[in-house]
Amino acid sequence: MNQRKMSEPHVFLTKSSSPIGFRKKRSSVGNISPLAKTTIINSPIDSPRSEGERDEDNFCRLQSFIDALSPSFINKRHLQKLSWKGIAWQLRHKVWKVLLGQLPLDQNKQASTLQSMRENYKTTRERMLKEIYNYEQSHLVQIRKDLVRPNKDISFLLNSTIQKMMENVLMVWALRHPACGYVQGMSDIVVPLVYVYLTEYTYDEALTDDRIQRIPETILLWCEADIYYGFDMLMMRIQDHYTLDQQGIMEKLKRMEVLVSNFAPDLYQHLKSAGVIFIQFAFRWINCCLLREFSLKSAVRLWDSYISVEDGNGFGELNLYCCVSLLTYFKSDLMKMDFSEMLQFLQHLPTENWGDEEIQALVSQAFVYQNSQTQITE
Template sequence: MASDGARKQFWKRSTSKVPGSIQHVYGAQHPPFDPLLHGTLPRPPPRLPSTPQRSKRGSSFQEFESNTSDAWDAGEDDDELLAMAAESLDSEVVMETAHRVLRDHSQRQGQRRLRPEPPSGPPASDPRLVKSVSESQTGRPAEGASESTPLQRSQSLPHSTSVVLSSGVSDQDHGVLGGSALREREASRMDKFQQLLAGPHTDLEELRKLSWSGIPKPVRPITWKLLSGYLPANVDRRPATLQRKQKEYFAFIEHYYDSRNDEVHQDTYRQIHIDIPRMSPEALILQPKVTEIFERILFIWAIRHPASGYVQGINDLVTPFFVVFIGEHIDGEDVDALDVSQVPEDVLRNIEADTYWCMSRLLDGIQDNYTFAQPGIQMKVKMLEELVSRINERVHGHLEQHDVKYLQFAFRWMNNLLMRELPLPCTVRLWDTYQSEPEGFSHFHLYVCAAFLLRWKQQILEERDFQELLLFLQNLPTAAWGDEDVSLLLAEAYRLKYAFADAPNHYKK
């Protein structure tokens, strides 16, 4: 058993992130908080272990922690149907819609392999899908179903090749026609957004449906401001609202920011100052103007929210808003190439205020993630564990067998909303859907994390050692992910969510 000193060091806040090494829990402020012991969740009845118990060995977490304690300091249309299905909880419609997205992906995967006869997508009665739904609802595989998963890794091929075209067309024509179809589809979506936003009063429900499957870059800034509740739906009220909120933010700066050097706030400001340079993308964060903006935003938020103050992890949540809002004034898709010096000073001030208010709206819904002992996060990690145990008992049992605790890898998923696991463009795409879903950053995020974990089921089951398993879970190979990978992840999360829609006690065993 690890010593008290080693355990405290394990829970110490991160001071560096070493690629390729097992990392302690990023952002953890306090020792583990067990919702069962603290009465926030009902204690489940004892259950038989999913895998035979084994004797503790050298690779157990307890011995590993004790021995290394000093290391801790070092498809467009389908997407729209999927979003529209959320209006009604008709389980047949919802499940068929989600399955259609996954079947179309399987069909495109077959075409990408350039087989002579591309296989068609699995029919509605495909036993893999029957098994997947049955296992989600019962925690057991369907009878006669093989062990498989409908969510597969996307191949690193151009998006245009995923467009389903008639057979008999040359590979070159496939690319040309696919690109043309993609451009037409994007133009059609852009028209829908522009029509919806052009009216005197924006229908927010329609905007959420349309945004679920992704928001075009030119209209993303205004759409995010509307979906977050920062801007009113009434067009005539927006200029006055923007002016008032921006003026209010800079009044906070004038009133509070000088206090960063006061003894009572020195620790908060020092931690913010240390954390920002470690954020990504480095090319953006290390620009002095950006560093100053982020320091002001985070310090003002911490001062105005004393119940939580600044907690490591909150700093990451500034970046997506800032990148989206500044993208309205800078051309180019490469975030690493953004140069804020191109933006006029008055425009940059407005972007800073808008970023602050939208980030504040997000944090208002998940503030218990960052209060003392971070009970919101620790409860969500426990709920994720219970959910995965119901969806795939084999994966859950494998983690238990090798003494891997969900807190060791999923704490960061909840604390940073998967921002440390995905490239920034994928995070922006993910947040399009989160802002379209009711309680997207809290409730729906849980199902995204479950789908994300099970996305790596095969690799997890192949690992037979605690250290290698934890290393894999803390350094998942997502660097090459793109929008299609995120769309598949969201489709699977959506399916999982509505597979349990009529089972409010599904977190309990």
């Protein structure tokens, strides 16, 4: 089938749990294994903040990103370091585009790059969707099934304009990648991009029907093109999730079991003794990069950290360790449960009220796990 083409000793982290620019110091505990102790830095439990302090932090963070995006040539490493702890929502759309590779670091080239990509997408979409062959219809049928499934927590997904936009993006991508096509789960991956890229034009974190209807049709097409290229960049980072046998996910599930057995052996034995197998709950965690386990706002904050990691490893390695971190977070609860209780709990985690501080703690612990594991294998 022809592809349709588009024109050692234990390590404690100091300062911040960031993969960029963090400092390490040797423990005075002796030869204790890195698995023996782990520490979450800046846990919300250790440092509760008032609403006023959070507002001040948000303002300072916004100014930091304004400064980072001001030079004619953006310092990518500095931008990654800032993004690790969350991106100011007002500038998230641009930061994601830069870190995903949609926009060049040279700001003088950004406008022309965007214009070229948007025109290219428009031409490609018109050509590809004008006539869909019989063997391609199955993709469209599945995409529409997935998009009409109601999600009471993300109301804008019920908006007909948004559904059509997502349908176009997913269908064009599937037609351009016939070896993979459309696979269930991809519709989840595109949601954060829709949310983030539309806020550039709604000027608000809330995507209401009223705000969406005010966006001119031309700008909606621009946004659709940006979403498509962002989705394409993301899929390059997790393409092994969507092979025929989904071997990439199965391999990560095996690794997750090993990691949990190392970091929380008592929890691992409890799960094993009860008959809980990781594929029953963690397949979705890995496949959807934890999107379904949190509110959209918190999931987008998590993805800030993923996107900040060099070479796209955030959606692979960091996501894996975040899955381990999430499981061990609820260790004390799980140790009291039997098989059915654990399965129900793990498939419906009580994370609906998690905010930025809880997500930062989760990511920090994941990085501690990842760094500890690196020390063992070196």
